[in-house]
Amino acid sequence: MISRRDFLQVGMAASALYGAGGFGNWSRLAAQQALTQDQLLQFDTTGNVTLMHITDVHAQLKPVWFREPEINLGVGGAKGLPPHVTGAAFRAMFGIEDGSADAYALTYDDFTALAQEYGRMGGLDRVATVLKAIRADRPDALLLDGGDTWQGSYSALQSNGQDMVNVMNALGVEAMTSHWEFTLGIDRVTEIVESLPFPFLGANIFDAEWNEPAYEPYKMFERGGVQVAVIGQAFPYMPIANPGWMFPGLSFGVRQERIAEVVQEVRDNGAECVVLLSHNGFDVDRKLAADVDGIDIILTGHTHDAIPEPVLVNKTHLIASGSHGKFISRIDLDVQGGEVKEVKHKLIPIFSDVITPDPDVAALIDAERAPHEAAMSEVIGKTDSLLYRRGNFNGTWDDLICNALIEEREADIALSPGFRWGASVLPGQDITREDIFNATAMSYPNAYRSEMTGETLHLILEDVADNLFNPDPYYQQGGDMVRVGGMGYRIDVTKPQGERITEMTLLKSGELLDPAKTYVVAGWASVNEGTEGPPIWDVVENHIKRQGTVSVEPNKSVNVVNG
Amino acid sequence: MKLTRRDALALGLGATAASFLPFRAMAAADEAIAAFTGGAAVGADGITITAPEIAENGNTVPISVDAPGAVSIAVFAAGNPTPGVATFNFGPLAGSQVASTRIRLAGTQDVVAVAKMADGSFVQASSTVKVTIGGCGG
Numbered sequence: 001m002i003s004r005r006d007f008l009q010v011g012m013a014a015s016a017l018y019g020a021g022g023f024g025n026w027s028r029l030a031a032q033q034a035l036t037q038d039q040l041l042q043f044d045t046t047g048n049v050t051l052m053h054i055t056d057v058h059a060q061l062k063p064v065w066f067r068e069p070e071i072n073l074g075v076g077g078a079k080g081l082p083p084h085v086t087g088a089a090f091r092a093m094f095g096i097e098d099g100s101a102d103a104y105a106l107t108y109d110d111f112t113a114l115a116q117e118y119g120r121m122g123g124l125d126r127v128a129t130v131l132k133a134i135r136a137d138r139p140d141a142l143l144l145d146g147g148d149t150w151q152g153s154y155s156a157l158q159s160n161g162q163d164m165v166n167v168m169n170a171l172g173v174e175a176m177t178s179h180w181e182f183t184l185g186i187d188r189v190t191e192i193v194e195s196l197p198f199p200f201l202g203a204n205i206f207d208a209e210w211n212e213p214a215y216e217p218y219k220m221f222e223r224g225g226v227q228v229a230v231i232g233q234a235f236p237y238m239p240i241a242n243p244g245w246m247f248p249g250l251s252f253g254v255r256q257e258r259i260a261e262v263v264q265e266v267r268d269n270g271a272e273c274v275v276l277l278s279h280n281g282f283d284v285d286r287k288l289a290a291d292v293d294g295i296d297i298i299l300t301g302h303t304h305d306a307i308p309e310p311v312l313v314n315k316t317h318l319i320a321s322g323s324h325g326k327f328i329s330r331i332d333l334d335v336q337g338g339e340v341k342e343v344k345h346k347l348i349p350i351f352s353d354v355i356t357p358d359p360d361v362a363a364l365i366d367a368e369r370a371p372h373e374a375a376m377s378e379v380i381g382k383t384d385s386l387l388y389r390r391g392n393f394n395g396t397w398d399d400l401i402c403n404a405l406i407e408e409r410e411a412d413i414a415l416s417p418g419f420r421w422g423a424s425v426l427p428g429q430d431i432t433r434e435d436i437f438n439a440t441a442m443s444y445p446n447a448y449r450s451e452m453t454g455e456t457l458h459l460i461l462e463d464v465a466d467n468l469f470n471p472d473p474y475y476q477q478g479g480d481m482v483r484v485g486g487m488g489y490r491i492d493v494t495k496p497q498g499e500r501i502t503e504m505t506l507l508k509s510g511e512l513l514d515p516a517k518t519y520v521v522a523g524w525a526s527v528n529e530g531t532e533g534p535p536i537w538d539v540v541e542n543h544i545k546r547q548g549t550v551s552v553e554p555n556k557s558v559n560v561v562n563g
Numbered sequence: 564m565k566l567t568r569r570d571a572l573a574l575g576l577g578a579t580a581a582s583f584l585p586f587r588a589m590a591a592a593d594e595a596i597a598a599f600t601g602g603a604a605v606g607a608d609g610i611t612i613t614a615p616e617i618a619e620n621g622n623t624v625p626i627s628v629d630a631p632g633a634v635s636i637a638v639f640a641a642g643n644p645t646p647g648v649a650t651f652n653f654g655p656l657a658g659s660q661v662a663s664t665r666i667r668l669a670g671t672q673d674v675v676a677v678a679k680m681a682d683g684s685f686v687q688a689s690s691t692v693k694v695t696i697g698g699c700g701g
Contacts, residue, residue, distance in 0.1 A: 252619070253617075466695075
């Protein structure tokens with residue numbers, strides 16, 4: 001038995017061998033020493049109903065590195081509450097040992113060292129093994145997908161989501177809800193939905209013209225003799241946060257009163273257990289749970305939070321199952337006489353070196369990837385730095401993207417959207433085309449170059465900051481702050497819109513931005529139809545090729561106060 | 564690439580030029596409400612306004628109001644240059660006192676509904692509707 005300290009030393013020694021391919025073997029050995037598949041799956045089957053929740057996979061068929069955020073601020077009533085707790089505070093709150101497998105899976109510190117020890121996470125072939133094991137305990141366990149499934153990788157982009165549809169069907173999903181799905185365009189969504197062997201739920205999706213429900217709001221399942229209603233709630237700000245022109249005619253919104261009506265309807269129809277399969281984001285769901293009675297379980301999504309215990313609000317248990325295939329939540333319920341008497345939950349981390357891949361799903365994944373394998377595996381360059389995305393204000397992936405935009409597009413300032421999806425790349429690793437697409441693959445990738453005044457830039461930053469830091473969660477859209485290159489600023493998250501952002505500074509001159517002066521701004525992912533420019537992955541690929549090995553300095557240009 | 568100001572705002576992942584209520588408009592809304600109530604005291608119970616938290620399109624924002632027992636409901640967009648939106652009158656045979664419409668909002672603002680009840684009293688509810696161009700959904 002090798003201690004963790006020994007492993008860290010082994011890991012350090014191995015770091016010189018990345019190029020030689022010694023890396024995966026060390027991590028597999030380390031992870032298997034520390035953990036076993038039986039330990040990960042251990043669960044005392046309870047009650048009469050089992051739910052299995054996976055969400056925000058973002059098209060990651062294979063295991064990935066994914067660093068959780070260091071900065072994830074809560075405002076108003078959510079300040080200091082999960083998921084707005086990170087690092088050492090998170091470990092203290094949930095009794096997680098420093099340097100443990102759970103610390104690696106759930107917190108950001110020492111990510112590179114721990115990644116070497118515990119290996120990649122996720123992989124839908126491993127997920128399949130876990131689902132099989134749960135179904136062995138409880139054959140009618142209900143598998144629910146919270147959405148953001150069909151977007152986020154090279155192969156999903158090339159196949160218009162078909163690779164994910166095929167694999168999720170093989171996993172046996174029984175209902176899903178949605179967000180990025182709609183960025184495939186309404187015609188493609190309709191085509192897929194018609195082909196799905198399960199309902200695509202969205203109680204809050206309406207026809208914009210007639211204000212009538214556009215998708216099935218809920219589905220009743222009989223499990224263990226219990227009527228379980230699963231209500232779907234799609235991402236509320238679909239046409240605002242993503243390009244509405246791709247799915248014209250649909251209206252979304254939180255629609256709290258609608259959810260309350262549907263809860264009443266399913267209860268009237270005999271539901272003994274009510275589950276909301278939600279893509280609201282955690283803080284929106286926390287408010288919804290407080291304001292709407294009668295929901296037993298909310299399976300949260302969108303904000304990519306992984307929380308090891310349910311959060312109880314007004315008799316509703318909120319479950320947060322992470323993202324990118326890193327986790328599956330298992331929830332066992334004892335439902336008696338129309339009431340949930342007991343809830344037992346485990347956030348199962350998918351350590352890819354510990355859990356044996358299911359051979360059938362592994363073969364299916366390889367078949368889906370095969371046509372793209374040559375393009376995906378091409379090495380574009382190398383990184384000296386850990387590339388990650390998550391964090392409220394910046395991440396090294398977006399710093400790299402902003403650098404690419406400034407240099408390749410000859411701009412003063414670069415803007416990169418505050419997306420929360422995108423796998424990490426470890427220092428010393430090659431950057432493949434697949435890695436670049438994991439951080440950029442989506443259907444409106446054009447990198448624009450335009451002129452904006454200092455005043456306009458201020459308005460943009462204020463607007464996005466309010467989407468994140470409005471104290472009322474129903475006004476939050478669930479992304480992170482727009483990432484900025486070439487410019488620094490100060491933000492006071494407690495101020496109202498219009499007063500949060502000050503001291504906007506052009507980094508190359510050190511001067512404050514002049515509201516009246518015009519600056520050249522490059523960015524990507526505009527929600528406007530007809531945006532011109534090369535796709536962002538080409539911009540990033542050219543930049544990395546030119547650099548050979550990229551190195552991203554720590555970003556200190558955002559000064560956060562009252563966080 | 565030549566851009567209009569509106570394009571530039573949308574390109575930059577969203578901005579709202581009109582998120583700050585002009586004081587003049589607020590004063591105009593107060594005056595319009597006072598004209599409807601005749602300056603009477605206004606309660607808060609018995610009226611519901613339903614509006615999106617964030618408008619998907621500021622040019623056509625669906626709202627509905629419900630005030631059981633009202634004889635008349637007036638709707639105001641407090642931040643618009645002309646705040647008065649509509650007044651719905653209900654006769655004695657009306658089955659319910661519910662109305663919905665779509666309104667154009669110049670920017671983030673409160674939408675206010677005031678109902679005149681059968682006994683001549685007034686009740687009011689309001690809802691903040693944010694107008695943004697957005698573009699940053701995680």
